[in-house]
Amino acid sequence: GENVEQHPSTLSVQEGDSAVIKCTYSDSASNYFPWYKQELGKGPQLIIDIRSNVGEKKDQRIAVTLNKTAKHFSLHITETQPEDSAVYFCAARISMDMRFGAGTRLTVKP
Amino acid sequence: EAGVTQSPTHLIKTRGQQATLRCSPISGHTSVYWYQQALGLGLQFLLWYDEGEERNRGNFPPRFSGRQFPNYSSELNVNALELEDSALYLCATRRDEKLFFGSGTQLSVL
Numbered sequence: 001g002e003n004v005e006q007h008p009s010t011l012s013v014q015e016g017d018s019a020v021i022k023c024t025y026s027d028s029a030s031n032y033f034p035w036y037k038q039e040l041g042k043g044p045q046l047i048i049d050i051r052s053n054v055g056e057k058k059d060q061r062i063a064v065t066l067n068k069t070a071k072h073f074s075l076h077i078t079e080t081q082p083e084d085s086a087v088y089f090c091a092a093r094i095s096m097d098m099r100f101g102a103g104t105r106l107t108v109k110p
Numbered sequence: 111e112a113g114v115t116q117s118p119t120h121l122i123k124t125r126g127q128q129a130t131l132r133c134s135p136i137s138g139h140t141s142v143y144w145y146q147q148a149l150g151l152g153l154q155f156l157l158w159y160d161e162g163e164e165r166n167r168g169n170f171p172p173r174f175s176g177r178q179f180p181n182y183s184s185e186l187n188v189n190a191l192e193l194e195d196s197a198l199y200l201c202a203t204r205r206d207e208k209l210f211f212g213s214g215t216q217l218s219v220l
Contacts, residue, residue, distance in 0.1 A: 006152075032207045043114070043200055043211030044153070089152060093207060097166060098143070102152035 002027045004092050006101025013080050014109050021104045023090035024072040032093040033066060033073045038103075039086045047088075048075070080108045112136065114212035116201050122218045123191050131186040131215045133201030141165075141204040142184040144176060147214070148197040156199075159184055191219045 003026040013019050025033075031052040036044035050057045050064045050073065057064050061080075066073040077084055085108045090101040115134045123129050135142055144156040155168035159178035167174075173189040182203075188195055196219045202209040 034208070036211075041213070043202075043213045045211070046208055049208065096141070096158065096160075096204075097155070098209060099155065100145075100153040 002030055002092050002094050002097065002099040004090060004099050004101045006090050006104060008104060009102065010105045010107075012107045012109060015080060015082060017080055019077045019080050019084070019106055019108075021075045021088055021090070021106070022072060023074070023092075023101050024070075025092040026071070027092070027094050028068075028071065030092040030094045033064070034091050034093075034098075035062075035064060035075050036089045036091065036100075037086045038089065044089055077106075080106075082108050082110050084108050114201055114203050114210055116199075116212035116215050118215060119213070120216045120218070122220065124220050125191055125193060127191050129188045129191060129195075129217055131188075131199050131201075131217070133184045133186070133212060135182050135184070135201075135203035136205070136210055139203035139205055139210070140182050142178055142182065143202040143204065143209065144184070144186050145200045145202065146170075146197045147200055148194075153200065157186065188217070193219050195219050 006023045034049035037047045038044040061078045063076040087103045087105050089103050117132045141160040143158050145153040158166045162178050176186040178184045198214040200214045202211045
């Protein structure tokens with residue numbers, strides 16, 4: 001089945017800096033790549049997603065890029081704020097099967 | 111629109127007992143996914159139900175089972191509980207390719 005690797009496992013940045021989280025996937029048939037944010041005591045929430053026919057997508061301070069040839073995709077958060085502190089998960093979908101990365105704990109220091 | 115609801119929020123059991131976790135999907139969503147999130151780890155896929163049928167299961171022993179009811183709600187049952195079953199169990203429902211998560215049931219096995 002699909003295998004998703006996510007790096008780094010922890011990331012600490014100063015408020016206002018950018019944060020980048022990277023994921024790789026194994027199955028070239030994967031066609032949908034969402035990112036989830038999980039705050040303490042809550043379930044993961046979808047923050048942005050990208051389909052395999054698109055190279056980049058932006059939503060305000062958040063962007064995702066996809067390189068299908070290299071089978072990797074990244075989450076970019078600009079102008080980070082303390083409320084961005086959370087665990088972020090990438091995922092890859094093949095057919096109806098969604099597999100997740102191990103997560104990145106992002107800490108934004110004020 | 112009400113989100114995915116899970117009950118109970120917390121569940122404490124002793125080793126060898128059985129646990130039953132419940133999930134109510136967003137209205138109109140027919141697919142239910144169950145994930146296990148052990149402390150410090152990512153989301154491990156457990157089970158997928160759609161239209162009352164089990165469609166796929168992850169690499170978990172048979173003592174993890176479940177069902178989906180005609181109203182699309184779902185139960186996850188864990189028999190013969192072991193200490194390592196302690197985790198947050200997340201339910202998600204799907205619309206198109208997007209997954210929407212509940213807040214989870216924190217299962218503690220003593």
